[in-house]
Amino acid sequence: MLSERRLQVLRAIVQDYVGTEEPVGSKALTERHNLGVSPATVRNDMAALEDEGYIAQPHTSAGRIPTDKGYRLFVDKLAGVKPMTAPERRAIQNFLEGAVDLDDVVARTVRLLAQLTRQVAVVQYPSLTRSTVRHVELLSLAPARVMLVLITDTGRVEQRMVDCPAPFGEASLADLRARLNSRVAGRRFTDVPKLVEDLPEAFEPEDRGTVSTVLSTLLETLVEENEERLMIGGTANLTRFVHDFPLTIRPVLEALEEQVVLLKLLGEAKDPGVTVRIGHENAHEGLNSTSVVSVGYGSGGEAVAKLGVVGPTRMDYPGTMGAVRAVARYVGQILAES
Amino acid sequence: MLSERRLQVLRAIVQDYVGTEEPVGSKALTERHNLGVSPATVRNDMAALEDEGYIAQPHTSAGRIPTDKGYRLFVDKLAGVKPMTAPERRAIQNFLEGAVDLDDVVARTVRLLAQLTRQVAVVQYPSLTRSTVRHVELLSLAPARVMLVLITDTGRVEQRMVDCPAPFGEASLADLRARLNSRVAGRRFTDVPKLVEDLPEAFEPEDRGTVSTVLSTLLETLVEENEERLMIGGTANLTRFVHDFPLTIRPVLEALEEQVVLLKLLGEAKDPGVTVRIGHENAHEGLNSTSVVSVGYGSGGEAVAKLGVVGPTRMDYPGTMGAVRAVARYVGQILAES
DNA sequence: GCCTGGCACTCTTCCCATGCGAGTGCCAGC
């Protein structure tokens, strides 16, 4: 167990290193923080912290920098979440309120988050699977061609083309539309399969094939989690960390292009609150020198999707966590209103 | 007017510089290309080319590199478009044919283009304004709330919420839906305003307000060109040009985030064929050291949107132009089929 | 008149030696 003062020393190291981006030495520490002890004492503490693996020296006889383990301790025990100021909160709200549709909400959220944190922002579209159905629309485009449009309570719209095994009359289509909506409107996606199970039986034999085809397309659309989309922004902020760069920026950009990677990344965070994954805690190799701060958001009390930022492990954790949490909260409000 | 040999020298300089990424000297030139003359002669030619502004020296007594003007001459007069090989064409077609919907087509196109050219790819969604209406759907979500869904021939779907001034019955809604579709289905967007002009008059006075509201929302959606979306990919390729880095990559990343900038960029290219804008020819300052190769694509003979790549002025123009042209052609085919 | 080989000159780049400064570890003393 580390003594209280040693924890303070670690906190000071993290803060200074995040601020200056340079390894911090014992003398500088005592000057900038009044720890009430001399540099020599701090040196002893630093040696102990290094033994425990919380800090490291980039080169012999340079200052110390925190390790992933050090940041972890800092985030868990030494720092809180820095709340946004009232003006900041107002600005967030104002900015998000101007949105006209779901795409716009997501786009604005990305911009906002990137600006607030000055890092790369990632926002997942509200997931289909955790939403409820608002309406299912069927349009006949040709005698044996139907377009299926699914509208969710979060405002998301998915469409699919269905090629029917047999021509399908307008009357049958209207019938199917009505029956379908009366069963599934307002229900959760996960409940839909059971609710429509026996629907084909209500139709004439010659229409059953088509009804089944439409229904299976609908179920596919519901299940298809790979359809989970996301938007990213603020990649230009990566260039702020040019020190270690060319070597690290490349894999990060590549990882950011792989939506699958990002979705997995966000998905891993199970915590109901703000989740922080530091450096090597991220499974993806390209992100080993970055941290991911993420949180779920949703229109009700329940999270329907995640958002977060990706930045260097050397980031302002309290501020970033505050910004991420605040943005998630306000996006949730906006979605609930629309 | 430059002599034939001097043009050859310029072509050789461009090719070598693109290949090696290093200023090219007179000796190296004569060794790699058999121009049939000695380095000294080439030096004279180079001096002339420099006087004319086609090439420049980064530092006194280093090799020469092409200027924007030099690349321009190269593209216009000295190089053709390098056609894709048959296997490449097959690969393009195979890759694009797997797409399930419009989003997927665009996403695949971006990936493909980025991979082929190893540069940043930009693909604009098929523009609403140049498309035709496939279907307009109206859904009643609440007594005085209607959702308008617009489906285009390119498979794009736009939805808008409409708050009605008065409650609007299902029967009236069905009536409006039918009348609207019979008038606009299959017509070009630009023709729609005239076609629906007198539609409110066909309704009962108490419904006219709502009909007008719905129609004006529809027209807004049609006009709203800022809704033109695009997708970009391959930003990781920017890191291949690490030489001049932090300084040039930053503004480029920033420019790429500004969809408005990119749309304007693509929009400027009016040429029916492949358009190349080199360095300072790009209005946006952040892109002054990049070139943009773009071309229109569309389902019929007509272009409904643009796609292209952004890369350093030092790029393989013939190859890039070939790739861009080929991809545009195949995307057009795919869109026509769906 | 144009091309060629030769030559002197210019710069950039690389390398190495040197000195400085920041920071450390350890120790004796309070």
Place this chain on the structure above:
DNA sequence: GCTGGCACTCGCATGGGAAGAGTGCCAGGC
């Protein structure tokens, strides 16, 4: 257990060559 002092280690910036690539120009040849 804290403190001041001290010797030591390295990284980094500085400056001076030396090397190399490339140029411009000139005089001579075809």
